[in-house]
Amino acid sequence: MRGYAGKFLDVNLSTGEIRETKFADRVLRDFVGGRGLATKILWDRLGKRWETVDPLGPENILLMLTGPLTGYFPGTKICVSGKSPQCNGVVGSTVAGEFGVDLKCAGYDGLIISGRGEKPCYMTVFDDQVEIKDASSIWGKQGRETVRYLTRKSVDEVKVRHPGYGEAKEPSMLYIGPAGEHATRVAVVLTKYAHAAGYGGYGGVMGSKNLKAVVAKGFGPLPEVDDPESMAAMYKTMSAPAYERETFRRWGTGNGGYYFGAGTSSEPIRNWQEEWHDIEDYSGDEFDKFWAKKYWGDFGCPVTCLKLAVLRSGKYEGAICDNPDYELQSYDGTNLGVFDPEVNIHLASVVNEMGLCGIQGGAVLGLAAELYQRGVLTRDDLEGIELEWGNPEAFEALMNLVVNRKGIGDILAQGVYRAAKRIEEMKGVGLMQYVVHEKGMAIGAHGIRSEKDFISDLIGYACSTQGGDHGSQAHFPPFGQGGELSAILHDSAVYCMFAKSVDNEEVFRFYTAITGWKLTAEDWYNKKALRILQIQRAMLLLGGPDITWRPKIDDDNPPRFWEPMPSGPFKGKALDRKTFEKTRAKYYRAVGWDKDGVPTPETLKSLGLSTVNSKLNAAGFRD
Amino acid sequence: MNQDRPVWIKRDYLLCSGCRRCEVACSLSHEEQIWPEASRVRVFMFVPGIEIPHLCFQCDDPECVDACPEGALSVDKKTKAIRVDDSLCTACGVCIDACPGSVPHLHPEGNHIVICDLCGGDPECVKTCQEGRWNALTLGEENMKRQSPETPRALTQKTGNAILGEKTLREVWDQ
Numbered sequence: 001m002r003g004y005a006g007k008f009l010d011v012n013l014s015t016g017e018i019r020e021t022k023f024a025d026r027v028l029r030d031f032v033g034g035r036g037l038a039t040k041i042l043w044d045r046l047g048k049r050w051e052t053v054d055p056l057g058p059e060n061i062l063l064m065l066t067g068p069l070t071g072y073f074p075g076t077k078i079c080v081s082g083k084s085p086q087c088n089g090v091v092g093s094t095v096a097g098e099f100g101v102d103l104k105c106a107g108y109d110g111l112i113i114s115g116r117g118e119k120p121c122y123m124t125v126f127d128d129q130v131e132i133k134d135a136s137s138i139w140g141k142q143g144r145e146t147v148r149y150l151t152r153k154s155v156d157e158v159k160v161r162h163p164g165y166g167e168a169k170e171p172s173m174l175y176i177g178p179a180g181e182h183a184t185r186v187a188v189v190l191t192k193y194a195h196a197a198g199y200g201g202y203g204g205v206m207g208s209k210n211l212k213a214v215v216a217k218g219f220g221p222l223p224e225v226d227d228p229e230s231m232a233a234m235y236k237t238m239s240a241p242a243y244e245r246e247t248f249r250r251w252g253t254g255n256g257g258y259y260f261g262a263g264t265s266s267e268p269i270r271n272w273q274e275e276w277h278d279i280e281d282y283s284g285d286e287f288d289k290f291w292a293k294k295y296w297g298d299f300g301c302p303v304t305c306l307k308l309a310v311l312r313s314g315k316y317e318g319a320i321c322d323n324p325d326y327e328l329q330s331y332d333g334t335n336l337g338v339f340d341p342e343v344n345i346h347l348a349s350v351v352n353e354m355g356l357c358g359i360q361g362g363a364v365l366g367l368a369a370e371l372y373q374r375g376v377l378t379r380d381d382l383e384g385i386e387l388e389w390g391n392p393e394a395f396e397a398l399m400n401l402v403v404n405r406k407g408i409g410d411i412l413a414q415g416v417y418r419a420a421k422r423i424e425e426m427k428g429v430g431l432m433q434y435v436v437h438e439k440g441m442a443i444g445a446h447g448i449r450s451e452k453d454f455i456s457d458l459i460g461y462a463c464s465t466q467g468g469d470h471g472s473q474a475h476f477p478p479f480g481q482g483g484e485l486s487a488i489l490h491d492s493a494v495y496c497m498f499a500k501s502v503d504n505e506e507v508f509r510f511y512t513a514i515t516g517w518k519l520t521a522e523d524w525y526n527k528k529a530l531r532i533l534q535i536q537r538a539m540l541l542l543g544g545p546d547i548t549w550r551p552k553i554d555d556d557n558p559p560r561f562w563e564p565m566p567s568g569p570f571k572g573k574a575l576d577r578k579t580f581e582k583t584r585a586k587y588y589r590a591v592g593w594d595k596d597g598v599p600t601p602e603t604l605k606s607l608g609l610s611t612v613n614s615k616l617n618a619a620g621f622r623d
Numbered sequence: 624m625n626q627d628r629p630v631w632i633k634r635d636y637l638l639c640s641g642c643r644r645c646e647v648a649c650s651l652s653h654e655e656q657i658w659p660e661a662s663r664v665r666v667f668m669f670v671p672g673i674e675i676p677h678l679c680f681q682c683d684d685p686e687c688v689d690a691c692p693e694g695a696l697s698v699d700k701k702t703k704a705i706r707v708d709d710s711l712c713t714a715c716g717v718c719i720d721a722c723p724g725s726v727p728h729l730h731p732e733g734n735h736i737v738i739c740d741l742c743g744g745d746p747e748c749v750k751t752c753q754e755g756r757w758n759a760l761t762l763g764e765e766n767m768k769r770q771s772p773e774t775p776r777a778l779t780q781k782t783g784n785a786i787l788g789e790k791t792l793r794e795v796w797d798q
Contacts, residue, residue, distance in 0.1 A: 071657060072657065162729075164729065165728055167677070169667055170669055218660075219731040221658035222658065243754065292787070295640040295757060297640040304642055304757070312791075
């Protein structure tokens, strides 16, 4: 086995038991790692009782998985997964950083974490020494304080473990903030200050397990590869085109706050009441003024698209964040009526400190503000907060309520869809027309109404197995570059899709150089990725325990996207439902689903997924 | 390309992206595998955003060489790099304490010290940093004043002050 460390840590936080688990070559060949392997592990361990598994209960399994290309591919990530408290399916949520490299250098491909710590705890992986430790001194702490404490503590521990080694480098870590600790559904798993595994809500899962952080340091090399010469040569040839991506390197996604509004009319503004603005004060050049580093990257990255933004003076002195990247420029900026880079950097910094998801958190704040604008939520409902658009203090105050689950914050902490359902009950009014979500997840900051965004598939969100995730969009035709079967490649081999500057064929060749296993396009799109997609789809449909999606109704765009564009150069433009329905039907057929969007028995059997088929039968999907 | 003249590696910490491609290049060149801890250049990140590529400063009068009780360290006549004779090195660590920048470290396998050898005069770390146009590591001219050796902590302090400001650095870094 090449490219893999060959073993995984299997940890039960309830019993404190830590053991090593291995997977047969056959399993790794089919499911690869990251998202694909997560799907397989979750199906094998929880599939039989999936509908009853509470994503925020001890029975859920939290996964932190590398893939065979992690560390070797120029641009490194790790995949966090489990049953998602947002969509009740499985989301492969990736985050950049050195954690995956440290883990593999320590001798492990990933962590499989079940149960719930009796008390707040964190884990350390120092090569083969794995421990569960008391986290009482950092429980309740925000991001920076957590990083500060764990860095010092862990560097000290490395020194003790390696006396006389010389200066000890800091270990890597994944951690949660207060939003995760309180098991909200809008919390992320973080690394550094501003890198997050966002979609899926795994910060809350980690918090529900009383797990504050996992720290890793490996002193070994990355695992042996099959063809070291090709690996080293391809490392260079795969980086060369990345160096040429001038615009993306220059701006990252940080010009998006202007571009996706003014250029493509696809930016969330005041909870998607509009998608167009042309406020030049919100352009990349204005954000650039606050960049302390123009290129901020993670292990092996040839692009370094992040930029380090720091406020060195003024009202918000001390704010630190990345860029912010476009998702936070929009969801924690324009979506809240904020069009001032300095205020946006501050809000993004607070979001990171809290361990809140920039997208899900920003979306639920925006929803609350629209409900306030419409008089559905009053000042009294909001604990006295006057939630006016563009008022950062008001949004920060509400954010505090969400993170601590106080008052209305407890409802909003459930994310846009669940919160709206609950407020509908409270107020006796219909609110779904204001909820821009897909399967319980606020969608990425890329509207589809103008059809000018890079995401312009009408079925992109509606048919994704990861709901609102703008990085895992369904695309017709499904086979080839683009679409979910490609996303499954990135998230399962586990490397950065933003750093990837070559086509998938090159990735297949690189995979072979690393693992020694052949992988063809045919094999990937028609078998392996398709198999992973089916299991993910089945688990999304099985859902539960609080919500179950009905594809006939729920494989749809948010209601707001069917309204004509309200402003800007595309004013009046509306999407064509007939085209949507036709494309959806074609997509269903192409990926082997029936007319209702359920994987057919034939599809499942041909991919060797008879247990999935039996489960869908038993759950009444064929009635 | 081996060069027959003294070279040195100039660093601009404010330009380091933290991509650690220098570690990849160095370990691929010296160890034929990706091995961050075995790299002769190591990027320290005691504070996220403050990334410090740390490697031999090539002092004029290297104290590590004087301190080595085994005579395992020497200055390369052509490049002025510090050479480690692995067959003589006992991994005693005296050179680590002697170095004012605390640069040398043990090979992770523990049997000898590793110090940047300038790849014979054409360092791989510099090449990769320049290919990507970060230019945090560049080749210094022979007649330019070299940077003084400093520890990762001291460099984090300086660079952190410059990037975050003193007040914020104090808040985020527990020295």
